[in-house]
Amino acid sequence: MFFDAMPGAISLGLIWGVMAIGVYITYKVLDFADLTVDGSICTGGAVCAVLMAAGVNAWLAILVAVAAGALAGLLTGLFHTFFGIPAILSGILTQLILWSVNLKIMGQANTAIDSRGSYVIVTQLEAGWTILIMLGFLAVIVGGLYWFFGTEIGCGIRATGNNPDMSRAQGINVNRNKIIGLMISNALVALAGALLSQYQGFADINMGRGAIVIGLAAVIIGEAIVTRISRNFALQLAGVALGGIIYYIVYQFVIWLELDTEYLKMFSAIVVAIFLAVPYWKKKYFRKRNKDAHAAAQGGQNNG
Amino acid sequence: MADNAILKLENVSKTFNPGSVNEKVVFQNFAFEVNEGDFVTVIGGNGSGKSTLMNVICGTYPVDEGKILLGETDVTRLPEHKRAKYLGRVFQDPMMGTSPNMEIQENLALAYRRGKARSLRPGITKKEREFYREQLAKLGLGLEDRMTAKVGLLSGGQRQSLTLLMATIRKPDLLLLDEHTAALDPKTASKVLAFTQEITAEHKLTTVMITHNMLDAIRCGNRLIMMQEGKIIYDVSGDEKKNLSVRDLLEKFRESGAEVNDRMVLA
Numbered sequence: 001m002f003f004d005a006m007p008g009a010i011s012l013g014l015i016w017g018v019m020a021i022g023v024y025i026t027y028k029v030l031d032f033a034d035l036t037v038d039g040s041i042c043t044g045g046a047v048c049a050v051l052m053a054a055g056v057n058a059w060l061a062i063l064v065a066v067a068a069g070a071l072a073g074l075l076t077g078l079f080h081t082f083f084g085i086p087a088i089l090s091g092i093l094t095q096l097i098l099w100s101v102n103l104k105i106m107g108q109a110n111t112a113i114d115s116r117g118s119y120v121i122v123t124q125l126e127a128g129w130t131i132l133i134m135l136g137f138l139a140v141i142v143g144g145l146y147w148f149f150g151t152e153i154g155c156g157i158r159a160t161g162n163n164p165d166m167s168r169a170q171g172i173n174v175n176r177n178k179i180i181g182l183m184i185s186n187a188l189v190a191l192a193g194a195l196l197s198q199y200q201g202f203a204d205i206n207m208g209r210g211a212i213v214i215g216l217a218a219v220i221i222g223e224a225i226v227t228r229i230s231r232n233f234a235l236q237l238a239g240v241a242l243g244g245i246i247y248y249i250v251y252q253f254v255i256w257l258e259l260d261t262e263y264l265k266m267f268s269a270i271v272v273a274i275f276l277a278v279p280y281w282k283k284k285y286f287r288k289r290n291k292d293a294h295a296a297a298q299g300g301q302n303n304g
Numbered sequence: 305m306a307d308n309a310i311l312k313l314e315n316v317s318k319t320f321n322p323g324s325v326n327e328k329v330v331f332q333n334f335a336f337e338v339n340e341g342d343f344v345t346v347i348g349g350n351g352s353g354k355s356t357l358m359n360v361i362c363g364t365y366p367v368d369e370g371k372i373l374l375g376e377t378d379v380t381r382l383p384e385h386k387r388a389k390y391l392g393r394v395f396q397d398p399m400m401g402t403s404p405n406m407e408i409q410e411n412l413a414l415a416y417r418r419g420k421a422r423s424l425r426p427g428i429t430k431k432e433r434e435f436y437r438e439q440l441a442k443l444g445l446g447l448e449d450r451m452t453a454k455v456g457l458l459s460g461g462q463r464q465s466l467t468l469l470m471a472t473i474r475k476p477d478l479l480l481l482d483e484h485t486a487a488l489d490p491k492t493a494s495k496v497l498a499f500t501q502e503i504t505a506e507h508k509l510t511t512v513m514i515t516h517n518m519l520d521a522i523r524c525g526n527r528l529i530m531m532q533e534g535k536i537i538y539d540v541s542g543d544e545k546k547n548l549s550v551r552d553l554l555e556k557f558r559e560s561g562a563e564v565n566d567r568m569v570l571a
Binding site (some may be wrong): 162163169 | 388403
């Protein structure tokens, strides 16, 4: 029963892996905790579902969804850079705006996609096929991002997230780079939303609730695994997708144990909180140890 | 000689927190010029306005009034990243001038593109790598063999030397050094300062260097200015500057009524 559910868990994990790569770009590369994603993943799903319900081709629908996600990122970016609003609040504002926008796009709380009657790229009816397609998607995304972050603009974006003072001193337009990063990130998140709506056969106004936590969990799990092996950027991104898969395997495991899945979001949040705390605690603990060592050395000198 | 001024500040006024209890007038109709090829050292107590001077030139703070010219260009309204085209900068904090999660060669590549439009071309090319290797070898720190190492792994002195190289790898119109040796231990500080003099002489760089160290201020450069409460209270160059002693400077400080602290005296 647990293993029967594996193809489904893996394909969901791969779809969320795309979303998590988007989160990686803002959270890790840009050092920007972007909460837009809870809204933009639903925007991607809603745009895709509505277009497909109107008979638009699945690929074209996805393309429009991706553009809509990029626009959501643009809005957050403008809130932050042009309006001077703190990062977290900028994301929350866009998220709230998107809640209304998503409802208006669908005209109701959810929209169905006819997975049997029309052509869909991914579907839970064929999980094996979905895994293959998603691996293809991820290969293109990881390859594309690896190339992009090696270009002059891409290097500038990495520097922006790493040290904005230095970036400005080197003539890098920090604000523009933040906006570009947010647009790419939310475009990927919306892509995941569009694929998710095709996969499950509907888009729902609540499909993005807590998405940021799933994304962060995947980023953290992926990092924990891959960083031991290599710091290569492409491998880091692949690791994030792997993190998505592991998250959904654990999710399946929880279902299989017949634990109450209503607790799952809470568990996810707690796990993410603990993982975020570990580096902080480590630093605190080690600093204390260093101080102790220093005091011991000084004591020794005094005795001598 | 005024026609070959690289930097011109005209009637610059700057007040922080205007209209509040924390209001602080730093500059009022402040004027300052640096000629091409000059190496100016700037000394002054805390709150004398020397750091604000740097930040005003760089565009970190906009000015309330006045004009800032770099060469022929009026940069008064240009944002920081656009002024960077003309300026090379090294900060006091060694952490500030480099990107710790990026490789040594990537940091140099970022600096090499200062003032140029960034496109989708590769962020670093093979040909550049050879050039960076040569440049790094000049530092004598062995960094040329660690080009793919993350800058975060380097010591403060190594990072400051790298920042200096980054500031000058594309010849700036004006090099700004903001107490760039103050956070280093004495031995490393003198090494970085020696490299500073070497590189400014080699490329004939116009330089403004803020320092707390009076001896360094006398030994380096061809002109020295002393600042106090947003004004230049002493401006000396040529032989007169060469023959200065720390005692002379302290005398000047006392005349101006400024407090002299240990950090300025103990070199």
